[in-house]
Amino acid sequence: MTIQGTGTARPAGRPRSEKAEKAIIEATLDLIAEGMGVSELSIEAIASRAGVGKTTIYRRWSSKEDLVVDALATLKAPLPPLAGVSVRDDLITLLDAMRAESGNRRGRCVMNIAMSEADRHPRLTERFVQRAVEPRRRALREVLERGVASGELRPDLDVTLAMAILSGTMMWQSKWGPADGLPEDLAERVVDVVLAGMAPPAG
Amino acid sequence: MTIQGTGTARPAGRPRSEKAEKAIIEATLDLIAEGMGVSELSIEAIASRAGVGKTTIYRRWSSKEDLVVDALATLKAPLPPLAGVSVRDDLITLLDAMRAESGNRRGRCVMNIAMSEADRHPRLTERFVQRAVEPRRRALREVLERGVASGELRPDLDVTLAMAILSGTMMWQSKWGPADGLPEDLAERVVDVVLAGMAPPAG
Numbered sequence: 101m102t103i104q105g106t107g108t109a110r111p112a113g114r115p116r117s118e119k120a121e122k123a124i125i126e127a128t129l130d131l132i133a134e135g136m137g138v139s140e141l142s143i144e145a146i147a148s149r150a151g152v153g154k155t156t157i158y159r160r161w162s163s164k165e166d167l168v169v170d171a172l173a174t175l176k177a178p179l180p181p182l183a184g185v186s187v188r189d190d191l192i193t194l195l196d197a198m199r200a201e202s203g204n205r206r207g208r209c210v211m212n213i214a215m216s217e218a219d220r221h222p223r224l225t226e227r228f229v230q231r232a233v234e235p236r237r238r239a240l241r242e243v244l245e246r247g248v249a250s251g252e253l254r255p256d257l258d259v260t261l262a263m264a265i266l267s268g269t270m271m272w273q274s275k276w277g278p279a280d281g282l283p284e285d286l287a288e289r290v291v292d293v294v295l296a297g298m299a300p301p302a303g
Numbered sequence: 304m305t306i307q308g309t310g311t312a313r314p315a316g317r318p319r320s321e322k323a324e325k326a327i328i329e330a331t332l333d334l335i336a337e338g339m340g341v342s343e344l345s346i347e348a349i350a351s352r353a354g355v356g357k358t359t360i361y362r363r364w365s366s367k368e369d370l371v372v373d374a375l376a377t378l379k380a381p382l383p384p385l386a387g388v389s390v391r392d393d394l395i396t397l398l399d400a401m402r403a404e405s406g407n408r409r410g411r412c413v414m415n416i417a418m419s420e421a422d423r424h425p426r427l428t429e430r431f432v433q434r435a436v437e438p439r440r441r442a443l444r445e446v447l448e449r450g451v452a453s454g455e456l457r458p459d460l461d462v463t464l465a466m467a468i469l470s471g472t473m474m475w476q477s478k479w480g481p482a483d484g485l486p487e488d489l490a491e492r493v494v495d496v497v498l499a500g501m502a503p504p505a506g
Contacts, residue, residue, distance in 0.1 A: 135423055139338060220338055247501075254503050261492060262501055264480070265472045272471025289464060297500025298450075298465055300457050 123150040124157055128171040132210045138168055138221055165224045169231060175207040176232040179239055187247035188291060194240055195270055195287035202274030203281050212275075237263065253295075265294060326353040327360055331374040335413045341371055341424055368427045372434060378410040379435040382442055390450035391494060397443055398473055398490035405477030406484050415478075440466065456498075468497060 127150035131141055143164055147154045161167040180197045182190045202208055244262050247253035253262075269290050273282055283289075330353035334344055346367055350357045364370040383400045385393045405411055447465050450456035456465075472493050476485055486492075 135340070135342060137338070137340060251503060253501050254499075257501055258492065258496065261496055264475045265468060265493065265497065268471035268473070268475025269468045270471070271475055271478075272467045275474075277467070289461065290468065293461065293464055294468065294497070295500055295502040296457075297498055297502070298456050298460055299498040299500075300454060301505060 120150070120152050120156055121160060124152060124160070124167070125171045125174055126150070128167055129175070129206065129210050132168075132171075133206050138164075138224065141168070143167075165221070165227070168224060169227045172211065172228050173232045175201075175204065175211060176236075177201050179235060182239070182243065187243055187250065187252040188295060190243045190246075191240075191266065191291045191295075192287045194236070194243065195266060195290055197236075198267070198270040198274070199282045199286050202270070202277075208274060237267075240266065262294075266290070269294070323353070323355050323359055324363060327355060327363070327370070328374045328377055329353070331370055332378070332409065332413050335371075335374075336409050341367075341427065344371070346370075368424070368430070371427060372430045375414065375431050376435045378404075378407065378414060379439075380404050382438055385442070385446065390446055390453065390455040391498060393446045393449075394443075394469065394494045394498075395490045397439070397446065398469060398493055401439075401470070401473040401477070402485045402489050405473070405480075411477060440470075443469065465497075469493070472497070 124146060127146050128141070131145060131149060132138065136145065141164060143154050143157050146167070147157055150157075157167065161170065177197055177200060180193050182193055184190065240263050241259060244253065244257070244259045248255060248257050248259065270287075273286060277286075327349060330349050331344070334348055334352060335341065339348065344367060346357055346360055349370070350360055353360075360370065364373065380400055380403060383396050385396055387393065443466050444462060447456065447460070447462045451458060451460050451462065473490075476489065480489075
């Protein structure tokens with residue numbers, strides 16, 4: 101199906117705005133997943149893959165970077181709601197959201213490629229981090245700080261380090277863990293080892 | 304300095320075997336670091352950058368994959384010797400080697416790019432993992448198993464999960480940690496939190 105008519109009147113079959121937007125986002129992700137790095141990616145290639153005109157893209161995004169940031173952000177699931185009762189439970193909820201996300205093969209692949217280019221596209225990376233990574237970090241930090249305040253966690257806990265341990269473990273699992281999906285109880289097991297510690301209980 | 308003479312006799316200044324090998328490895332890493340993905344990388348481009356003939360490369364490596372695996376392996380520091388006395392100390396030694404490695408900016412960049420292509424080059428990734436990642440994993444596993452056996456670690460510790468926690472934390476740090484280098488005492492702090500746990504001591 102070609103979308104643009106040759107006449108001046110808009111053809112009746114023209115996809116509605118959201119439909120075109122979705123096609124553009126999908127085309128962007130597909131092209132990255134197929135190995136077209138962010139540098140090589142062009143609005144032209146995206147337009148052609150999405151079956152839309154370049155102006156349709158430029159009407160929504162002022163640059164390739166903006167479009168890529170939006171496309172990558174769609175790969176992130178929304179932050180899960182937290183019960184706010186037990187710190188252990190909230191940590192499991194947050195880590196389990198990371199686990200679920202990593203089950204998306206294409207998402208993983210695209211994210212790997214995009215992030216590997218961080219050094220070459222610092223502005224893009226920074227915006228993506230602000231948009232999609234920071235809200236999760238903030239949620240994790242808040243839960244940990246709540247735990248320190250409530251006594252569920254050590255009073256002297258280095259919260260930033262704790263964040264690195266929890267997120268890093270899930271990141272490692274999604275990179276090196278079983279290709280056919282991470283175990284359902286992974287988040288719970290990680291949180292329990294990390295809370296209790298690897299050393300034997302004292303006494 | 305140009306390396307190849309124009310005459311037929313070998314110029315006296317022609318680099319010896321190891322020198323050519325080093326130039327080829329460096330050229331490979333440079334090209335990857337500059338953004339030429341593994342797919343686009345060609346023996347031709349490497350030869351031209353290294354200032355050697357293609358046959359010089361083919362004499363040592365039968366394929367591009369072999370050369371890339373060797374080049375990536377040079378980015379990994381050798382495994383540090385372990386004292387074998389305290390499990391805590393040996394874990395710190397292993398994690399500190401990961402920290403030191405991530406201080407190498409080009410190495411980090413190249414590794415990111417190469418690993419981002421894992422999905423597209425499974426054979427290459429597998430060989431690299433066997434060559435450069437497995438020995439470290441084995442060392443980490445041995446230390447943890449020794450700790451379980453000696454009672455320095457919990458008898459019911461999930462060693463595979465513990466490996467993911469320790470390596471993942473360092474991986475996260477080298478990806479998201481401060482760009483100007485990771486703190487000197489990072490490995491020690493990570494090991495201590497992970498051994499003691501984030502929960503307050505019982506009793």
